Amino acid sequence: MTMQQTITAGSTDQNKGKPTLASIADDKAMLRAARDLTRDLGAARGAIYWTDMLASAIIGYAALAGAILLHQPLLVVALGLVAALALYRALLFIHEISHIHRDALPGFRLGWNLLVGIPLLTPSFMYEGVHTLHHARTRYGTREDPEYLPLALMKPWSLPLFVAIALLAPIALLFRFAVLVPLGAIIPAVRRLTWTRFSALSINPDFRRRPAEGELKPRVLYQEALGMIWAWLLLASTQMIGWRPLLIALAVVSVTAVLNQLRTLVAHLWENEGEPMTVTAQFLDSVNVPPPGVVAEIWAPVGLRYHALHHLMPSMPYHDLPEAHRRLARELGDGSTYFGANHPGMATLVARIARSTMRPRQP
Template identity: 65%
Template structure:
């Protein structure tokens, strides 16, 4: 779903300083080194993908059941925390699916949708065909990038709003699949709105999704129908008291917590300092964030390789389980003054503080 608010939140100061970020020249030594060290790192390993995804989902659903059945508030909070973190990790495989060479992992997309995507009402079509635009050389950071907003140029109160609005995602997903999807089948103008505005995990409110074609369109429709049937059944069974209201609300609460954590991760995935100008690959890298070891917490809030988000923008086809090795090799290979080192940060608090200061700094 589009979790952003279509408001003009930008400040008017310092456009020249921000525009200069897009004119950073490419560091050819870094780009050559990245390509060199990754030659043997592009192949996904099925055992890791399937094992990690299924184990995360099993732990998440088990903890969700424990949360619903917990004998006390304390146990419910503990189990709920485990459910949120495990399902969050399972859900983030949607990012890997958008980059996969599917012949390397036959059936994984279908398996993930059955186990995670449809039950959590975030089928993979909502990211496939959208996320790749964020990696397009001429789109990143521009108004045509579905996953970019110049948050560093926005008003300070836009940051908490950006996070808090994501808590409404469970209700938005139910509305999208239980109500809008069926209605759009008989109301063509509504179908266009649903397809353009409510069929992608984006943060840019001006983004409009184009219609899918061929096999992609078939997959989209199958996933959408399955998710719609699931959402309708969920509401119907709750209304009939087959599913207790408390269990239903806990389920929505867990999904809401997952989307809030993901929105916080998104908040610090980039520096968000570009104001629409096309950027070089090096500029895109420096506008992105790595949070490498020794920190441990990023493994929880930026799992499935997303702690190496800047590196991912250099090597988008390297699967998540090889990014740590790619980082180790590249760190050892490039010079001390290489731009590669400038995208690594210590952790979440410092990144949030830096972004908040940026919003303050753009004010006159």
């Protein structure tokens, strides 16, 4: 089935005269190909996960240490940028942790939390049990989706605000763990507020997190306790070695947060108005930025350059997504629905979303 056939298979918005995302029917041939062509893929390889994560963390922390210890401005900026990019890659393994089977990589979640999640005050509980809601077929793109906002349908000023607010992320995380967690241990109302409003990596301001259950509950306890202790140690260090090291670290994490927010901005087209969508519609509202370009591997690492494909196969390990993409592209061919989710790069996507915010809206 071609892209045009997929769209016209659904109904159209009678007011605008063009198909809406919610009206797009499923391309069964594409869904069947995604299943049949990737049967031999899908096993998470521990050697790849551990090597990639450890190398990213080591490079990131080494560059951060250099930025703190050296005092030449250009070297500080250069090393800070290297640290931000490397730690960004290490941090994005939180996405894989939210999807991989609990028995697939023994010890990886714990190791990642101790090496990356806790030091960056972004432990895995802030994504586990939240991100999977984004993949629920009946929730994606609706008001119950923690990771969706119709950004393309909002005001033009919403886009720079969406990106700029990420600058405050490290300060907000430090405040959460150093102040709100210990206060919450004493005051139940603070604890409830912290959990429902400030314990999820979400972009939907209406999202309220439900209480942790099952295996997640004890993980939350130890991760919050370690996060609180680490936040106190960071603040206490300023009394012994001054504020410069912490401020540089916060600046590096701010760059990482802004880069992640830019990636989030172009992870979808954000064109749904809150209606439930088919799997194919969700796929077309998501973004692939496949090769030959290499820059996308920097701003969308750990498989996230294949974000649309990820929405077709959420449990596929990141290291198998390039091969899955090659097989589907070869089998389905140009002009197919599959190619409708492929885009050339971040600049093109930002421009598309920005243009969409400037279009006049009908009541």
